[in-house]
Amino acid sequence: MAEIVLEGVSKRYPDGSLAVQGVDLDIADGEFVILVGPSGCGKSTTLNMIAGLEDITEGTLRIGGRVVNDLPPKERDVAMVFQSYALYPHMSVRENMGFPLRLAKVDKATIDAKVEEAARILDLTDFLDRKPSNLSGGQRQRVAMGRAIVRDPKAFLMDEPLSNLDAKLRVQMRTQISRLQRRLGTTTVYVTHDQTEAMTLGDRVVVMRQGVVQQVGSPAELYDHPRNLFVAGFIGSPAMNFLNATLEAGRLRTPIGEFPLPDAARQALERQKAPREVILGLRPEAFEDAALAADTGGPTITAGVDVLESLGSDAYVYFSAEGGPVSTAELEELATDSGARDTGAGGAQQVVARLNAATRAREGAPIELRVDMGKAHVFDPATGTNLTHPEKTGS
Amino acid sequence: MTDRPPRGNALSEGARQERRLGWLLCAPAVIVMLAVTAYPIGYAVYLSLQRYDLRFPGRAEFVGLDNYGAVLSSPFWWDAFWVTLFITGVSVAIELVLGMGLALVMHRTLFWRGTIRTAVLIPYGIVTVVAAFSWQYAWTPDLGYLAELLPEGDAPLTEQWPALWLIVLAEVWKTTPFMALLLLAGLALVPDETLKAAMVDGATAWQRFVRIMLPLMKPAILVALLFRTLDAFRIFDNIYILTAGAQDTGSVSILGYDNLFTALNLGIGSAISVLIFICVGIIAFTFVKLFGAAAPGAEVKR
Amino acid sequence: MAAVGKTHATRWAIVNVVVVLYALFPVWWIAALSFKDPSTLTDGSYIPTDWTLENYKGIFETSEFTRALINSIGIALIATLIAVVLGTMAAYAVARLRFPGKQLLIGMSLLIAMFPPISLVSPLFNIERIIGIFDTWPGLIIPYMTFSLPLAIYTLSAFFREIPWDLEKAAKVDGATAAQAFRLVIVPLAAPGVFTTAILVFIFCWNDFLFAISLTSTESARTVPAAIAFFTGSSQFQQPTGSIAAAAVVITIPIIVFVLLFQRRIVAGLTSGAVKG
Numbered sequence: 022m023a024e025i026v027l028e029g030v031s032k033r034y035p036d037g038s039l040a041v042q043g044v045d046l047d048i049a050d051g052e053f054v055i056l057v058g059p060s061g062c063g064k065s066t067t068l069n070m071i072a073g074l075e076d077i078t079e080g081t082l083r084i085g086g087r088v089v090n091d092l093p094p095k096e097r098d099v100a101m102v103f104q105s106y107a108l109y110p111h112m113s114v115r116e117n118m119g120f121p122l123r124l125a126k127v128d129k130a131t132i133d134a135k136v137e138e139a140a141r142i143l144d145l146t147d148f149l150d151r152k153p154s155n156l157s158g159g160q161r162q163r164v165a166m167g168r169a170i171v172r173d174p175k176a177f178l179m180d181e182p183l184s185n186l187d188a189k190l191r192v193q194m195r196t197q198i199s200r201l202q203r204r205l206g207t208t209t210v211y212v213t214h215d216q217t218e219a220m221t222l223g224d225r226v227v228v229m230r231q232g233v234v235q236q237v238g239s240p241a242e243l244y245d246h247p248r249n250l251f252v253a254g255f256i257g258s259p260a261m262n263f264l265n266a267t268l269e270a271g272r273l274r275t276p277i278g279e280f281p282l283p284d285a286a287r288q289a290l291e292r293q294k295a296p297r298e299v300i301l302g303l304r305p306e307a308f309e310d311a312a313l314a315a316d317t318g319g320p321t322i323t324a325g326v327d328v329l330e331s332l333g334s335d336a337y338v339y340f341s342a343e344g345g346p347v348s349t350a351e352l353e354e355l356a357t358d359s360g361a362r363d364t365g366a367g368g369a370q371q372v373v374a375r376l377n378a379a380t381r382a383r384e385g386a387p388i389e390l391r392v393d394m395g396k397a398h399v400f401d402p403a404t405g406t407n408l409t410h411p412e413k414t415g416s
Numbered sequence: 417m418t419d420r421p422p423r424g425n426a427l428s429e430g431a432r433q434e435r436r437l438g439w440l441l442c443a444p445a446v447i448v449m450l451a452v453t454a455y456p457i458g459y460a461v462y463l464s465l466q467r468y469d470l471r472f473p474g475r476a477e478f479v480g481l482d483n484y485g486a487v488l489s490s491p492f493w494w495d496a497f498w499v500t501l502f503i504t505g506v507s508v509a510i511e512l513v514l515g516m517g518l519a520l521v522m523h524r525t526l527f528w529r530g531t532i533r534t535a536v537l538i539p540y541g542i543v544t545v546v547a548a549f550s551w552q553y554a555w556t557p558d559l560g561y562l563a564e565l566l567p568e569g570d571a572p573l574t575e576q577w578p579a580l581w582l583i584v585l586a587e588v589w590k591t592t593p594f595m596a597l598l599l600l601a602g603l604a605l606v607p608d609e610t611l612k613a614a615m616v617d618g619a620t621a622w623q624r625f626v627r628i629m630l631p632l633m634k635p636a637i638l639v640a641l642l643f644r645t646l647d648a649f650r651i652f653d654n655i656y657i658l659t660a661g662a663q664d665t666g667s668v669s670i671l672g673y674d675n676l677f678t679a680l681n682l683g684i685g686s687a688i689s690v691l692i693f694i695c696v697g698i699i700a701f702t703f704v705k706l707f708g709a710a711a712p713g714a715e716v717k718r
Numbered sequence: 719m720a721a722v723g724k725t726h727a728t729r730w731a732i733v734n735v736v737v738v739l740y741a742l743f744p745v746w747w748i749a750a751l752s753f754k755d756p757s758t759l760t761d762g763s764y765i766p767t768d769w770t771l772e773n774y775k776g777i778f779e780t781s782e783f784t785r786a787l788i789n790s791i792g793i794a795l796i797a798t799l800i801a802v803v804l805g806t807m808a809a810y811a812v813a814r815l816r817f818p819g820k821q822l823l824i825g826m827s828l829l830i831a832m833f834p835p836i837s838l839v840s841p842l843f844n845i846e847r848i849i850g851i852f853d854t855w856p857g858l859i860i861p862y863m864t865f866s867l868p869l870a871i872y873t874l875s876a877f878f879r880e881i882p883w884d885l886e887k888a889a890k891v892d893g894a895t896a897a898q899a900f901r902l903v904i905v906p907l908a909a910p911g912v913f914t915t916a917i918l919v920f921i922f923c924w925n926d927f928l929f930a931i932s933l934t935s936t937e938s939a940r941t942v943p944a945a946i947a948f949f950t951g952s953s954q955f956q957q958p959t960g961s962i963a964a965a966a967v968v969i970t971i972p973i974i975v976f977v978l979l980f981q982r983r984i985v986a987g988l989t990s991g992a993v994k995g
Contacts, residue, residue: 035431074887094890107888111906120902121892168892178891431816438817445808445867446823452864453830456841463841521737526730534981535741541973541984542745543925545943546966550748553959558760561747589744594988601989643831650834653927657947669836669928676840677932689837696834 023085023175024050025071025208030080032066032232040066042232043080051206053199055223057213058255059358063232064212065180071210072178073097085175095124100169104181106161108153108168114140115149118167125172139167142201159190166201176208183218195221214358216256220244228252230354248412250405251351253302253398259337260355262372263347266301266399273301273399276342277372278322280394289414290399299408300347302398305337308374311389312381321391324372329384336376338388341369351405457693463686470680483687493688495664496671502580503667504648507587511644512637514588515595522596523603540593548657551586576663583665586654591647595640602636603629642703646696668692745970752963759959773964783965785937786945790969793855793941794923797862802916804863805870806908812871813878827868835865839932846933853935861929866919873918876990877911914987917976924972942969 025048032041041063048054056064069075071082073094082090089097100121108117115136122132140146143163153161162182169177182198183191199222202209213219219226220240228235228243228251236248240256247253253261266273271287273280280301282290290299311321324340347370374390382388399408407413464483468476487493522532539547554560557571572578606629614624630637652669655661661670672692676685751759755770777783812820842861846852851860881904889899930944940948946965949958977984 072887072891074890093895095893095895099891101888101891103884103888105882105884107882107884109885109888109903120889124893124898168888172892434815435817438811438815439819441807441811441815442819442823445804445871446826448804448864449826449830449867452842452860453833453838456838456845459841459845460837463844518737521733525734526727528734530981532734532737533985534977535738537977537981537984538741538745538974540988541921541977543927543943543966543969543973545927545946546748546970547744549946549962549966550744553751553963554744554747559959561764589740593741597985597988600985604989646832646834650836652836653943656927656931669834672836673839673928673932676843682840682844686840689834689840692834693837696832696837700832 023208024048024052024083025176025210026081026083027067027071028081028083030067030070030082031078032063032070032075033078040232041070044234046227046234046237048208048210051208053202053209053211053222053224055211055213055219055226056229057216057219057226058229058235059354060214061231062229064214064227064229066232067229068101068178068180068210068212071176072099072101098172098174099176099178100172100174101178101180102165102169102182104184106153106165106182106185108161108164110153113150113152114145114156114164114167117153117164118171121168121172135171136167139171142170143167158186159194162186162194166198170201170205170207174207176210177202179209179211181213182211184213184215191218198222217258220256226256228255230351246407246411247302247398248407248410249351250300250302250349250400250407251355253400253407254352254355257304259305259373259375260359261302261304261398263352263400264301264303264342264370264372265344265347266299268295268297268299268399273299275301276344276370277324277340278320278392280320280392280397282397282399283394285414286394286397286399286409290408293408293413295399295408296401296403298402300349300400300402302400302407303372303392304396305373305375307393307396308338308376308390309393310376310380310382311391313377313379314391317391317393319391319393321389323387323389324374325387326382326384327371329382331378334378336378336380336382338374338376338380338382338390340372340374342372344370346370349402349405457690460686460689460693463682464690466683466686468681468683468686470682476683479683483683484691487684487687487691492671493668493691496666496668499580499665500649500651500667500669503584503587503651504645507584507591507648508641508644510584510588511592511595512641514592515599515640518592518596519599519603522600536593536596538593539590540597542590544590544653545657547590548586548654551582551589551654552658555582573659574663576665579659579663579665583651583654583658586658587648587651590654591644595644598640598643599633599636602633602640605636606632638703642700645699645703649696649699650692668695748963748966751959752967754960756960773960774968777961777965777968781937782945782949783942783961786940786942787968789855789937789939790924790941790943793858793862793939794920796855797859797866797923798916798920800859801863801866801870801919802874802912805867805874805915805919806912808867809871809874809878813875814883823871827871830865831868831872833865835861835928839928842929843932852933853939855939857933858926858929858939858941861933862923862926866922869922870915870919873915873987873990874911877914877987878908880911880990881907910983911987914980914983917980917984918987921973921976924969 025046027044027046030041030044031039033039044067046054056067058064066075070077071084073089073092077090081088084097084099109120112120118136118139119132122135136149137146140149143166145160145163145167148156148160148164153164156164162185165182179198183194186194195218211222220243223240225237226240226243227237230251236243236252238246243252243256247256250263254263264275264277266275268290271282273282324338326338326340328339330337330339376382380388397409400406401408465478465480466476467479467482518536522529522536525532552573554562555573557563563572566572572582610628610632611624614628619627650669651667652673655665655667655670656673659665661667661674666674668688669692672685672688675681675688679685746764750764750766752773753766753769753771754761755768755772758767761767808823811817812823838861843852846857851857885903885907886899889903890896894902925943926941927943927947930941931947934940934944937945942965946962949962949965
């Protein structure tokens with residue numbers, strides 16, 4: 022077990038493209054850290070560099086205090102779980118799990134004992150003599166986990182280990198991985214493109230985009246205080262609503278209405294000399310059905326409900342804002358990654374509100390919504406910076 | 417490509433090692449292939465420019481393109497050329513149709529799938545000479561079951577046209593399985609769901625075959641055609657056994673062989689060899705240009 | 719419904735029988751001939767009336783055949799071995815490594831796959847006479863392995879491409895050196911592909927006739943297909959039909975064995991290289 026430290030780590034490919042750029046990351050001993058981002062953001066490359074499967078072009082990587090830049094994977098003592106599981110098809114489950122120990126020249130009795138122990142933890146005892154081809158997806162995934170834990174390595178590296186499972190199994194395995202990691206207390210770096218997985222699993226989450234770390238923080242920090250437009254749009258489901266807004270005397274004029282800014286936010290914007298044209302970010306839960314919520318004095322708007330989705334616990338209300346959708350490079354990238362691009366839902370800007378299930382909203386009918394401006398974020402369209410981030414407001 | 421970083425750090429040590437290992441691993445194969453084909457074909461060109469009769473090796477001399485002139489103005493070459501083209505065209509056409517049928521049977525049959533494939537592999541694997549003898553005996557009067565079906569006194573292998581058709585038959589029997597297997601690989605590329613979709617859209621079986629399967633199989637069909645056409649053009653074994661080229665049934669390969677080993681004329685024989693090489697080159701080029709046939713393995717993308 | 723299913727099945731049964739007959743009949747015919755004694759050779763029956771092994775005894779008594787059989791086996795095995803070793807090396811590089819000149823290698827092997835062998839016969843005949851390997855085993859092994867190299871490279875690189883290379887990474891992270899990863903993980907996975915390729919190459923070498931009659935002149939290197947073509951009857955007036963049929967059956971046996979045992983692999987090998995284009 023050990024801490025993993027990345028200092029200014031970069032990866033440049035022979036064709037000159039920069040896959041990872043100056044990553045600084047301090048992973049504590051026993052910590053569960055998630056690398057998340059859209060495909061091509063450099064998260065897997067970063068993981069491969071930690072494993073020793075790809076050369077580090079620049080920067081330093083330390084595992085357990087030792088610089089390992091030039092060590093082959095063999096000498097780094099880390100275990101990896103692959104998306105494809107990479108089980109050896111010609112070996113039984115027992116042989117697969119014992120393979121790292123066999124390579125380390127551990128004696129047979131110890132190998133057997135450790136494999137049995139790992140199999141017991143992962144509930145694989147009955148399958149030890151099967152070949153991987155005779156196992157279900159979930160079982161294969163567990164064998165891959167087993168191969169990693171038998172060695173008691175310094176760290177686990179997991180490269181989208183759940184993305185080949187169906188949705189239900191994925192949720193179950195997620196809990197199991199979380200429990201296992203807590204029990205073993207082994208430093209873990211976990212790569213995923215699924216923000217839900219990132220939010221539920223990690224002690225800390227690293228959001229990456231185009232090879233650059235955007236923000237590092239606990240799931241709650243990322244959700245409540247995204248540092249920029251990209252993180253704000255990437256974390257959370259349904260995603261944050263973005264609206265073009267004009268800043269005028271401490272008020273924001275948007276296509277869905279005019280909102281006064283709270284004092285702290287107004288001061289922060291003034292201090293930073295915010296531009297007149299900004300982007301307002303409101304999470305779906307910043308809205309509430311005015312008929313149900315106590316009057317907090319917040320602004321209200323009236324919107325025509327396009328679609329109502331009742332989930333039992335909540336209700337999602339979709340309505341459209343006038344004017345075209347907000348467009349920046351970050352949001353374009355997110356739309357492409359999430360597939361929103363392909364749904365053909367172009368045109369007007371969609372806004373989602375998450376309301377109490379008791380709401381009496383009806384499709385086609387107008388509804389009055391109260392907006393909690395305390396949860397609003399204001400972004401600079403040019404840089405994507407969150408101008409209302411606590412670091413900026415000083416609160 | 418243009419904004420590459422300056423040389424030196426363009427390739428990591430790993431990439432350079434990979435490159436060296438790649439060359440090292442390919443070197444033996446490349447050397448063998450060059451030494452046994454490129455060098456001899458050059459030597460064949462050299463020989464073809466000589467008057468070189470093996471019976472009088474001392475009298476070899478440089479004669480320029482005389483050998484080519486002699487070959488191209490000789491009716492033997494043109495007879496052999498047309499015979500070869502006839503055999504190639506007819507047998508490949510029949511093979512394509514039969515092979516497609518066979519591929520469909522192998523792909524679709526409800527039972528005996530393994531047995532069918534095993535049976536079909538036998539013509540592919542069997543030694544051509546063996547198969548040719550079997551056909552020869554089958555058509556020999558008083559010996560063969562097939563000759564008995566013919567009117568008394570008919571010996572089809574001793575007449576030009578019947579013999580040519582029998583050569584085509586032997587060739588088709590032997591090589592249709594290979595064609596069928598290549599087409600089978602193409603059939604496997606046609607998704608079942610696409611065919612179901614076409615069925616739901618109201619396409620008849622024939623329309624599904626022509627409108628959906630054939631277009632999707634086009635790359636496999638072209639590869640199979642290219643390979644078989646080139647292969648058929650080199651036909652030698654079947655003719656050698658069945659008629660030995662008598663009654664104007666010799667292919668260009670038979671003609672080349674006869675000039676080398678019967679007439680012992682190395683110069684003329686080499687000229688024929690070079691001409692055949694050129695013909696094969698033209699066929700391959702035409703296929704690639706006209707149909708855009710992609711060579712197997714040509715796209716190695718990672 | 720049941721009736722429809724039944725006619726359907728009957729139709730397929732007929733089709734299947736036709737296909738099997740098509741494939742086997744010529745083989746059956748020559749086998750039948752080989753078991754007939756000279757007196758019934760011309761009776762035209764599909765099943766020998768008097769079964770005899772005379773023809774087989776006859777050919778195994780002459781060195782003309784036994785020597786040719788040894789030549790065939792030895793030459794085909796050695797050529798296969800060399801072609802598979804060289805092919806494996808090149809195919810691994812083609813499937814796995816990035817290096818300039820790869821396309822050139824692929825193009826060159828394609829060219830050779832299409833090469834008319836007759837074009838090589840005259841120069842090889844002369845070259846081999848000059849360097850003294852005409853009518854020897856190496857004289858045939860060299861062209862055989864060359865012409866089967868493209869086949870070997872295609873088939874093998876198709877197999878290699880199917881190996882999930884994550885496994886190599888996994889082995890490295892599991893603590894294997896590059897050599898261990900190759901020996902313990904890649905070799906066991908590649909073995910079936912290499913074996914299949916070896917069968918295909920062997921069939922190719924076993925089958926050749928043109929080089930065998932052109933580059934040999936005596937029994938010392940003549941292989942069976944060539945030897946059969948030069949069989950003479952025991953007397954001047956007797957056709958060697960029975961001997962030829964028996965010899966033909968003998969050299970067909972290995973092919974039948976391969977096909978029966980490894981049908982799946984041969985089909986996979988033949989088709990895998992072809993669809994990648």
